[in-house]
Amino acid sequence: MRSVTGLNDEQLYAGFIRAGRLRADPPLLEREEQQAELGRAVVALGEGRPAVVSVTGRPGFGHNALLRWAGRLAEERSVRVLRVSGSLAERDLRYGAVTQLLGQLGEVAERSLQDLRREQEPACLPGLPELLHTARRTPTLVTVEDAQWLDPASVQWLQALVRRLANGVPLVLIVGRTGLYPYGPDWLADATPSARLFRRLTVQPLSPRAVAALTERICGTPCDEAFAAAATEAAHGSPAVLNAALRCFADAGHRPAADRVPQLHTLINGIVGDRAGRALRGLTDEATAVLRALAVGGDLLDFPLICSLAGLRTVRESRLRASLEMAGFTVPEGTHERLRMPIVRARILEDTPAAERAALYARAAHLAYQIVADDEDIARLLLEAPPIGEPWAVHALRGGYGAALRRGDFARAATYLHRALDEPQDPLERAHLGLDLAGAEAVSAPEAGDRRLMTLVQAPDEGEPWAQLRVRALDMGLARGDDAWGRRAAAHALATAHGSERDELIALYWYAAESAPETCDLPAPGFPTLPEHPLAPAQAGVRAWQLAARGRHRARVAELARRALDAGNAAPALPRLAAVRALWATDAATEAEDRLATVIAELRRRHSHPVLARALALSAELHLRGGRLDAADRAADAAERALPLAAWHPLAASHLIAVRSTIAQEDRRCDEARALARTPLPPGAEYGVYWPYLLYARARVAMEEGHWAESAELFKESGRWLLRRQWANPIVLPWRSMAARACLTLGDQEQAQRLIREELTLARQWGAPSALGLAQLGAESVDQQEPADGTTTRLLGELPTRLAYAWVLADLVTEEVTKGQRASAARLLSELSRLSVTRTSGRLAERVRWLSAQLDQPAAPDDEALPEGWSALSPAERQTAELARRGLGNREIAEQLMVSRRTVEHRLSNTYKKLRITSRKELRARSRSTERDVTDAV
Structure with a gap:
């Protein structure tokens, strides 16, 4: 578009810049188009042509700055400039803007100005004739800033001025305003007699490119793209806000880089808040x-x-x-x-004011309820409102609690129930709210949740509903893992309990006592004991696990466990989880896991997160033992979502940590397994019932890394903690056979045999095929007997302990390969490969592939001619030495055996000592000597 001077927008604006007539303070960035249009209007005014220009934009976008720029430009061209500004303070002052304008006309408008000042009724359109008369002699620019705040009389006056511009009066009116206008969006355009006279300009927010230029100008250094984009978004592209914020930012010595965006955000928020505060007044x-x-x-x-x-x-x-x-x-x-x-x-x-704010929230909640808004939306309003006193308020807060739980926001869920307790309601309903609140607090504020549960356990005996509530509260509190808290709470509630509640409290007490690390923690004589043959379902579940952990009366264990589980949700959850574990130990694994799934579904419906987390951790453990690693991983993730690890009591957290470590190890995530196993726990955690599980997991990690002495000691320490509780059954943890394997590797044949025979004796006493088969296979490996027939192996591969069994079998195959017994190794490998667990455990699958590769290789001529003294080596040492004898390097041996290079070096060092040689060269030389002896004999 060409201007009246024959120049286009860019040329006109560039000409003003070259002439040095434009000020750069404050900077007008990305306003070139508007400046060029205003420049044309000023130039045309010098030639006697009128115009009306509207400049609109959001507050702070620079529309007033453009008017001031145009005024300075006009003054430099000897044009008279009259400046008017609307304001909040004068928006109700009749002819307020007209008074400002007439005051600048001097004597010619003095009479009209005095009439306005005396608040007399002025003549029609006061001072307008005088302005038009002087404008004919002196071209005039009138700028009106913040026209949105003009009073109605001043608006009518300006409309009249615009209508008279058609007569060729050399006057330009530039009006700046923000957004829409209360007297009609087009009041200025409607008053303009000719469309040629009117121009509408709109200012837009700054782009990141312009913000980058502004930043460089103020800070003196370029900024990166991330900083410019963040600054633009935070200030919504407002030049005024950005200019003020960046000056403060530069004064504070900050550099415009992405890592300083938080400081800029703070400044922008403060500036916007101050501007909003002033505008509010x-x-x-x-x-x-x-x-x-x-x-x-x-x-x-x-x-x-x-x-x-x-x-x-x-x-x-x-x-x-x-x-x-x-x-x-x-x-x-x-x-x-x-x-x-x-x-x-x-x-x-x-x-x-606080009172008005609370009343507004209450009315807003009621309106939201009337329009059937979501419960959580209503609940958010109720958090800031005083008690409503109507049932819908509690219903909405409960709905908000449920929605927060579903997305895992336990702190918010607890906040909703806290607020619900402020509403008037029945005492029993209030107590149930408190129970749900304790479940949410178990995650967000565990100690507060424990205190709330203790209060509920100590509630007065007022009938059956209260009895059920007290039992559920104790069940939930015990699930966090603090057995001392559970024993105290159960003993206190037992003093006033009777009937079925008394039976359940006794069961929960003995559930907590079973977790006590020492016999001195058990009650004094006279406290109700757990019956040998209990009829109450909760007591049956606890008794079933007692017997199973001790490895006695397998048939009775199954009967008691089923009695507890048949009761359904009539029995507390923890005794039923104990029954599930006991039933699983009898080799009724499928039934036990189906029952556990039912318990988990029920706990999900009740939002009982501590108990749900314990149930899911148990599910993860059972899936892991059965070799279903994906299912175990999902269950462990769900357990941590239900109760994040930080919220678990230290006495119980060891269980989930141990399970996750073993899952990671089987999935070949060795670093994660090591980090989990070595998770630091607070002092006293070793007295927890699941501490042996964590020791066992640490021992497995040490074994994987080739630290055999450490792993042997950790396995035995795990066993010592189990025996303190009289948990002798090898089905709990097969620590003896694992320690025996480590001892055998270290060359301690005698201790290895003692441990495995003890495990075999206990497994026979228990009688479950899974425990017995595992012990028998371990005994064959330790005693170096001929491996068991494959029929037994196939049967045991479908039992609960199939992962542990598969690993013992894999070690036995490895031993046979090392000894050169290729026929028996091939038979056992065939049986191992049939097990489904070899396809779910990445670590086990790697071992099977390696064993298959070894057996696929043709037999070396010297496989049956082993060096002198070979029998003195442990199986692991023989295995490593055999690979070294065949010419493999340490790294290759480590990869094939899935151990560290350090472990390979340690095994070879022991081998050299036992064979009384000093190098791999001597090992190969002795092998060749043996080969010649065999040839000569033939």
Whole structure:
């Protein structure tokens, strides 16, 4: 587009820049188009042509700065400039803007000005003839800043001025305003007699490119793209906000880089908040009331309901919406109005008196309830409201609690129930709320949850519903893992209990006592004992596990476990979990896992997170023992979602850590397995019932790394802790056979045989095929007997301990390969390969592939001619030495045996000592010597 001077926009603006007539303070970035248009209007004014220009934009976008720029340009061209500014303070002052303008005309308008100042009724359009008369002699530019705040009389006066410009009066009127206008969006355009005279300009937010230029100008150094993008987004592209924030930012010595964005955000929020605070002080009572209502319920209620919430009945909604938008407080969104920035909402709420704010939240919640909003939306409003005293309030808060639980926000869920307790309600209903609250607090504030549960356990005996509540509270508290807390709580409640509640409390007490690390922690004589043949389901579940852990009366264990589980949710959850574990130990694994799935489903419905987490951890353990690693991993993840590890009591956390470590190890995530096994726990954690499980996991990690002495000691220490509780059954943890394997590797044949024979004796006493088969296979490996027939192997591969069994079998195959017994190794490998666990455990699958590769290789001529003294080596040493004898390097041996290079070096060092040689060369030389002896004999 060509200007009246024949120059296009860019040329005109560039000419002004070269002439040095434009000031750079404050900078007008990305306003070249608007500046060029205003420049053309000023140039045309010098030639006697009038114009009307409207400059609109959001507050802080620089529309007033453009008017001031145009005024300076006009002054430099000897044009008279009259400046007028609307303001919040004068918006109700009749002819306020006209008074400002006439004051600049001098004597010619003195009479009209005096009439206005004396608040007399002025003549029609006071001072307008005088302005037009002087403008004919002196070309005049009139700028009106913040025209959105003009009073109606001044607007009518300006419209009259615009209508008279058609007569060729050399006057340009430039009006700056924010957004919409309450007296009609096009009042300026409608008054313009000719479309040629009117120009509409809109200022847009700054782009990241312009923000980068502004940053460089203020900070003196370029900024990166991330900083510019973040600054643009935080300030919504407002030049005024960015200019102020960046100057403070530079004064503080910060550099404009991405890592300093948080500091810039803080500055921008403060500036926006201050601007909002100043603007709030100038609003009308109506606008203030609506803004406060928007700050409370604007995210949920449409604008008509917001007006109702604000107590406005006759207000013109369109005018009010326009006023709030042009003030920069809100942006339209369909039938809603949204506050522009969170800091604006915060400042509005801070400015609202506390009593009025609480009342607004209460009314907003009631309106939200009437329009059938989501429960959590209503609950969020109720958090800030005083007690409502109506049933729907508790219902909404409970609904919000459920929604927060489903997304894992336990702290928010607890907050909703805290607020629900403020509502008037029946004592029993309040107690049930407290129980649910304790379940959420078990995650967000465990100690507070324990205290709340103790209060519920100590509630007075007022009938059957209260008895069930006390038992559930004790069950949930015990699930966190603090057995001392459980024994105290159960003993206190038992003093006033009777009937079925008494039976369940006794069961829970003995469940906690079973976790006690020493016999001195058991009760004094006279405390109710657990019957040998209990009829109560809860007692049957605890007794079943007692017998199973001790390895006695397998048939009775199965009967007691089923009695506990048949009771369903009539029995507490923890005794049923004990029954599941006991039933699984009898080799009824499928039935036990099906029963456990039922318990888990019930606990999910009850939102009993501590107990649910324990059930899921047990599920993960059983899946792991059965070799179903994917299912075990999912169950462990679910357990940690139900109760994050940090919320577990240290006495119980060892269980989940141990399970996760073993899963990671089987999945070949060795670093993760090691980190989990070595997770630091607070002092006293070693007295927990699951501490032996963590020791066992640490021993497995040490064995994997080739630290055989450490692993042997950890396995035996795990066993010592189990024996303190009289848990002798090898089905709990087969620590003896694992320690025996480590001892055998270390050359301690005698201790290895003692451990495995003890395990075999205990397994026979228990009688479960899984425990017995595992012990027998371990005994064959330790005693170096001929391996068992494959029929037994196939049977045991389907029993609960198939993962442990598969590993013992894999070690036995490895031993046979090392000894050169290829026929028996091939037969056992065939049986091992049939087991499904060899396809689910990545670590085990690697071993099977390696063994298959070894057997696929043709037999070496010297496989049956082993060096002298070979029998003195442990199986692991023989295995390593054999690979070294065949010419493999340490790294290759480590990869094939899936151990560290350090372990290979340690084994070869022991081999050299026992064979009384010093190097691999001597090992091969002795092998060749043996070969020649064999040849000569033949």
